Amino acid sequence: MAFEDIIMIKKIASITVCAQNLCRNFGAHVVVQGVDLVLKQGEVLGLLGPNGAGKTSTLRMLTGNLAPNVGSLNICGVDLLGKPQNAKAFIGYLPETPPLYQEMTVDEFLRFVAKLHRMQCHEIKVALGDVKQRCGLSGMGKRLINTLSKGYQQRVGIAQAIIHRPSVIILDEPTVGLDPNQMREIRSLIKELGAQYSVILSTHILSEVEAVCDQIKIMHHGRIIFADTRAGLQQREESLEEIFSQLTSSNESVATKDI
Amino acid sequence: MITTIVEKELKQLFTAPFAWILLALMQLVLAWVFLGHLDAFLEIQSQLMQITNPPGVTEIVVVPVFAMAAIVLLMVTPLLTMRLIAEERRNHTMVLLVSAPVSITDIVLGKFLGLMIFFVMMITLLAGLSFSLIAGGTLDFGLLMSNILGLLLVVACFVSLGLYISSLTAHPTIAAIGTLGLLLGLWVVDIVASDMDSFARNFSLLKHYDYFNRGIIDSFSIVYFVLFIVTFLILTIRCLDGERLRG
Incomplete structure (x- = not known):
């Protein structure tokens, strides 16, 4: 692809990530079920959820490391499943364990x-x-x-x-194992990056999400059970911590309720 | 893209002392064998003069050294191929390669070629050893070239098999033992194949190498080697591709 083309695509498609109905199971075990994600340029998406909620699997699918069973995936207008190499050129990925x-x-x-x-x-x-x-x-x-x-x-x-x-930066728990100062530095770096590019962030730390993310999604049992913007949360003066513990505490009836 | 991977493989290989030690040891062992055969040749040289059409220095010194080299490389290759993919997996660096805009084919070919360049160096040293004989006589260049070509092909077979085994596991040691086991198995096939009419003869890598060793370039042998290499490279690519689907 010519350089001009890439610039054109960047200008036209302000939507950088578009994932629809992503599903993935390992054998009989369903890990991710019907996940939809839409992200525009200059947005930071925070993906929250308890351990084993399917966050890492979702991110692996978004980066082409894991093929979804069902669903479509577009990165900057390029189909990740059809033209993986062209699509991957737009992505920067930091997995859980940094690949060094x-x-x-x-x-x-x-x-x-x-x-x-x-x-x-x-x-x-x-x-x-x-x-x-x-x-x-x-x-x-x-x-x-x-x-x-x-x-x-x-x-x-x-x-x-x-x-x-890259236009899309995907970070899987980037602040794990850092001291508070480093965490603050990384957060400000993410904020800085988020102004220019699209960032997807998976984390356990709620304050981190409140500090840097524009969009917030909570995953549980492979589904997205909560999705809102930070502005919306602030407007309704709801605390993310309360929502999180309410939705993801082992109560199954709450967990399966889609929002 | 392949060159980037090849470069990285070679850099990784040569920043560790292992490759250097291996090169030195190989050279030591083969030089020892070489000198031994040279010594024997010098002793019987006067008797050889008496027969008509006597075997030259290439047949008596170079050929057995190359035959020995194939056996030594059979032992050494698993040590080098084990880390190719298994280690990347264990260190979680495979994700980096897969997430980059590089095809699995590029990754596999890059790794294969990277290690082959190392072996080309090793074989060049061996060829240099043989060339030193020019100082005291003439060499049969046709026979030498046939030996070099055969050794290259047989080592490429070892590497492609090792690469495939390495792609099956996340433990370099298991990859090494598995590869060594299979290569030794192929060697055993060779012993069975010493019976002229045996069907197994067609499958023995060393038997095919033996033709090259004697200076016979048989197109069937070349085809067998190339098919062997291509098959295992494709299997490796398929194995790594399948990982994305299986998870």
Whole structure:
């Protein structure tokens, strides 16, 4: 695809992620059931839910790591299931465990990721400096990844997800294992990214969602049981924590009620 | 895209001491065998002069060294192929490759070619060893080329099989043991195949290699090797593709 085409598509399609009726089961076990997601450019979506709710599976489907049994998936107007390579070029993904080659240096690793995403040599140089500065990795370029602390490894994980300036950034629990200061930094980074790109964020931390997300969805037993905007929540002066515990406490009758 | 993966594979291979140690050990063992055969050749050289049409230095020194090299590589390949995919899976880095706009075919071919470049280096060293004989006589270049080609093809077979086994598991050790087991099995087939009429003869990698070793380039052998390589590469691609569907 030519560069101009990509720019055109970015301008025309302000809807960056459009997933309809995603379903997935592992054998008889249903993990995700009828999930719909629509995300515009410049929006941050928070995906909440207890453990095993199907958040990670949903994100894996959105990034092409897991094929849905039923459903359609469009990333920036490109069908992810039909043209996976073109669609994946728009996505930056940080899985639960950051995918890092421990024996590479930070620079080597980020350069490899940029090349994988088909960036040109002169672009890479600029992007590398930019992304290191954004993620607080300046001066860490020559360090081997396995000598970095957990927090810094997480930052490298985020850096690899955004180095190629994707339109859609998908972060699976990005602040796990970070200290409060780092968490705050990452949150402000997500906010900053959210202004430019679309961000999907899965997390357990409710305050994080309240701080950065425009859209909030709660998943339970593979379904989306609550969907609202942050503005809507604030208007009705409802607390996310109450809603969350109400909906996801083991009460089955509440859990199956779709909203 | 393939070049990016090849580059990464080679970088990973050579930043660890393992590849260097292996190269050194291989060279040591093969040089030892080489010198042994050279010694024997020098001893019987005067007697060889008396027969008409005597076997040259290539037949007596180079051929057995290449035959030995195939056996040594059979032992060594599983150690190198085990980490190709199994380790990526264990370190959760496979996700990175799958999420990038790269096809599974590119990933598999990149890994295959990366390791093949390493083996080409190893075989170049071996060829260099053989070329050193020019200093004291003439070489049968046709026979040498046939040996080099045969060794390349047989190693490519080992690598493609190892790559496939590595794609089946998340434990490098299991991949190594599995590959070694299968390759040894193929070696056993070779022993069964020493009976001339045996059907198993057609399936033995080392038997086909033996033709190259003796300087016979049989098109059936080439086709067998190429089919073997392509089959296991396709199986690997299918296995990794299926992962997305199975989860």
